[in-house]
Amino acid sequence: MKKSEIMxxxxxxxxxxxxxxxxxxxxxxxxxxxxxxxxxSDNFKVSDLAKVxxxxxxxxxxxxxxxxxxLYEHDLTLxxxxxxxxxxxxxxxxxxxxxxxxQYAREVGQQVHASTQLSISNFDALKFYAQFCxxxxxxxxxxxxxxxxxxxxxxxxxxxxxNGELVKVExxxxxxxxxxxxxxxxxxxxxxxxxxxxxxxxQECRKKYRVIEEETxxxxxxxxxxxxxxxxxCCIDFLDKLVDTGVTVFKIEGRGRSPQYVDAVVRCYREAVxxxxxxxxxxxxxxxxxxxxxxxxxxxxxxxxxxxxxxxxWSGFSxxxxxxxxxxxxxxxxxFDKAKVAEIKLQAQPLKIGDTLIIMGKTTGVVKADVTAIYxxxxxxxxxxxxxVITVPIAEKVRxxxxxxxxxxxxxxxxx
Numbered sequence: 001m002k003k004s005e006i007m008x009x010x011x012x013x014x015x016x017x018x019x020x021x022x023x024x025x026x027x028x029x030x031x032x033x034x035x036x037x038x039x040x041s042d043n044f045k046v047s048d049l050a051k052v053x054x055x056x057x058x059x060x061x062x063x064x065x066x067x068x069x070x071l072y073e074h075d076l077t078l079x080x081x082x083x084x085x086x087x088x089x090x091x092x093x094x095x096x097x098x099x100x101x102x103q104y105a106r107e108v109g110q111q112v113h114a115s116t117q118l119s120i121s122n123f124d125a126l127k128f129y130a131q132f133c134x135x136x137x138x139x140x141x142x143x144x145x146x147x148x149x150x151x152x153x154x155x156x157x158x159x160x161x162x163n164g165e166l167v168k169v170e171x172x173x174x175x176x177x178x179x180x181x182x183x184x185x186x187x188x189x190x191x192x193x194x195x196x197x198x199x200x201x202x203q204e205c206r207k208k209y210r211v212i213e214e215e216t217x218x219x220x221x222x223x224x225x226x227x228x229x230x231x232x233x234c235c236i237d238f239l240d241k242l243v244d245t246g247v248t249v250f251k252i253e254g255r256g257r258s259p260q261y262v263d264a265v266v267r268c269y270r271e272a273v274x275x276x277x278x279x280x281x282x283x284x285x286x287x288x289x290x291x292x293x294x295x296x297x298x299x300x301x302x303x304x305x306x307x308x309x310x311x312x313x314w315s316g317f318s319x320x321x322x323x324x325x326x327x328x329x330x331x332x333x334x335x336f337d338k339a340k341v342a343e344i345k346l347q348a349q350p351l352k353i354g355d356t357l358i359i360m361g362k363t364t365g366v367v368k369a370d371v372t373a374i375y376x377x378x379x380x381x382x383x384x385x386x387x388x389v390i391t392v393p394i395a396e397k398v399r400x401x402x403x404x405x406x407x408x409x410x411x412x413x414x415x416x
Contacts, residue, residue: 003277004243004250007064007170008266011043011255016055017365018259023270026062028095030255031082034069046082049089062092066255068115071098083110093134102132111163116140116172123153126167134161135168135249140177140233141305144245147171151246168248173235174265174293175253177304179228206315229315234293234301237286239272242306260326260358260405261296263366268292295324326358326405332398333389342394344404351390351406352383359394361402368407369394 008019010027019027029052030043044052056063065086071079079101086094087110094110096102097117105112113135120126121139129136138147151169153159159167206229212219233253235242242250250273252265268289275281290301300321302313315321329349335342342359353374359367374381375391384390 002248003273004248005062005168006266006269006273007249007251008262009175009252009254009257010262011257012259013051013055013362014259014360014365015255015257015262016052017363018263018360019266019365020055020059020061021365022263022266024061024266026064026092026249027056028064028066028251028255030066031086032078034067034071034075034079034082046085049085049091053089053091057090064113065091065094066115067094067101068097068117071100076100080104083108086110095137102129106132106162113137113170121146123150126150126154126169127157127159130159130161130167132162133167134163134165135170137170137172137251138247140172142171143306143308144241145308147242147245147247147306155246169246170249170251171242171247171306172233172253173239173242173250173269175232176299177230177233177302179230229299230304231300231302231313231315232298233304234290234298235303235306236268236272236289236293238303238307239269240276240281243273243276257297259360259366263368264292264296291323295322297322323410324407325410326407328403329406330386330404332359332361332400332402332404334400335394335398336391337397340393340395341391342398343389343391346384346386346388346390348386349406350383350385351392356407357392357394358405358407359398359402360405361399364397364399364402367394367396367398369396 005025006023007026007028008022008024010016010019010029016027016029031046031049032043052063065082067079067082083094083101083105087108092111093113094101094105095113095115096105097115102112102114112133114120114129114133114137116137116139118129119139120129120136121142126136138150142150147169154167154169161167209228210219239250250269252269254261254265271285272281272289275285293301298321299315300313303309327349329351330345330347333343333345351371351374353371355371357369357371359369369392371392373393374384376384376388
């Protein structure tokens with residue numbers, strides 16, 4: 001069985017390294033301001049593209065630029081600059097929604113993918129966009145039966161993209177959901193004049209709302225104040241059913257999330273895809289993956305529209321539902337390769353044997369390690385107070401100036 005492609009979000013070089021180390025097949029990322037996470041993540045610059053392409057080539061993964069905003073007249077010069085630079089750098093493809101970007105990419109021979117913002121919900125729409133695009137990201141509202149019908153017809157009618165290969169179908173499998181159709185929300189621009197379709201969403205839907213009848217002032221009784229805020233999509237417990245539809249690219253949302261989030265989510269889906277291919281996809285493994293996914297940022301989990309529900313489940317409360325949190329404690333000052341020991345400057349928190357560390361950096365990505373020993377002035381100690389310079393055994397290589405965090409369980413009152 002050919003394994004599905006796992007596409008990981010990369011909002012920074014550290015997140016990119018985390019995705020690669022966790023086993024992704026491809027990454028997608030924003031460049032400058034013409035992407036749907038222009039406000040939420042750092043984004044790369046045009047000048048970064050050569051480095052991104054080089055790192056990805058060495059890792060054997062594909063690279064996709066999210067160029068998926070609505071484009072105004074004054075955006076066209078930058079759009080063309082980004083596509084030209086992507087082609088010159090060897091970036092695999094751009095993900096686009098505006099016909100101007102689709103057309104220009106086609107003209108210059110840059111591979112292009114159809115964004116979910118196009119709401120491709122049927123085979124005829126996919127067939128139309130095949131003149132521009134090699135990969136189709138389906139609307140988030142299609143269910144498993146619709147996916148299978150579309151994928152079956154692609155094979156039966158031998159629908160090929162500009163690259164001459166059979167068109168691939170892609171869907172989101174994990175991450176934030178928007179209440180609007182395929183994420184095409186106008187709430188932010190109506191309330192704050194900042195357009196979600198131009199990467200400036202202020203997440204107005206994630207706030208509390210009351211429904212009041214204006215004439216009488218009576219308030220509609222609702223069970224949940226977060227009536228526009230759905231839980232996050234999580235497909236890991238029915239990923240085998242998604243594979244059976246014929247979808248070949250699984251996309252993880254999260255360009256605004258931390259490298260730790262990228263590492264944890266990509267690792268779980270990598271293991272799940274491998275297990276499906278090997279025939280070892282079990283309920284016990286699924287339970288383990290879900291528990292690990294709960295440890296990083298989430299708003300609770302639901303299956304979106306994929307299993308035929310009319311609406312996703314609501315988040316119930318604001319912010320992060322993660323079962324763990326990371327607390328900054330210091331920086332790596334040196335790593336001794338032969339001894340596999342990290343020298344750490346404790347700056348903000350004490351450390352003790354038995355603690356768990358998360359170490360993150362631009363090249364390192366994410367390293368998770370249990371503290372099995374601590375040395376202070378070459379003497380073994382059970383714990384170390386800050387400020388101090390200590391050494392700790394770390395099996396995976398970390399680097400100078402990597403950030404060091406203590407990973408701990410979140411308190412219940414912080415999650416409500």
